[in-house]
């Protein structure tokens with residue numbers, strides 16, 4: 001990727017967002033939420049890429065992936081008023097559709113175009129597909145790590161907020177009931193990523209975030225999550241039980257071992 005091309009993509013992105021930024025209050029607020037997330041994921045992916053020693057052109061490619069990864073979020077919210085894919089549509093697939101419809105990537109090298117479309121479409125998958133090139137999988141994993149790091153920031157900022165009002169878009173509409181689901185707990189003991197459709201309450205949602213440490217790929221990503229203390233923050237907002245201590249003990253050990 002060339003720097004000048006990325007500047008064109010940034011301009012296109014800014015123009016694409018304009019109608020959403022002129023929507024009603026709810027649309028404007030949620031557009032801003034995802035726009036800010038996009039820009040922070042760009043910063044994160046560049047940080048990770050630099051730590052991994054990527055050459056400049058690959059850093060620009062990584063930056064492009066971050067810029068476009070949640071492109072489908074704006075239209076998704078506009079159409080369905082939710083960010084929950086299973087209540088609306090797959091925002092990654094939607095993002096690819098938008099890139100294709102607007103012919104955004106038509107003027108770049110087809111190999112690079114293919115990689116961008118694939119990384120965007122895979123960024124939210126539970127499991128990555130077999131048979132992709134190692135370069136495609138590398139950039140997809142890098143994008144997923146950068147995305148997760150920023151979601152850690154979003155949720156921990158949210159738990160620590162002063163304003164007690166609740167945001168359904170962040171909490172996925174889950175009830176704040178006591179306890180947590182045994183299925184979620186068991187998945188974490190097996191060091192597995194928790195499936196979003198297993199969540200029954202907010203504690204499950206917080207535990208799912210703890211489990212993201214098992215989905216990270218690159219040591220600079222583990223390092224960032226550890227250094228920024230995201231797990232310690234989430235721990236404060238969960239019940240004080242031995243089971244939960246065990247989950248955090250395991251997750252913390254994993255972060256340390258991998259970073």
Ligand SMILES: [Fe+2]
Nearest residue numbers: 069070123124
């Ligand atoms: Fe996304």
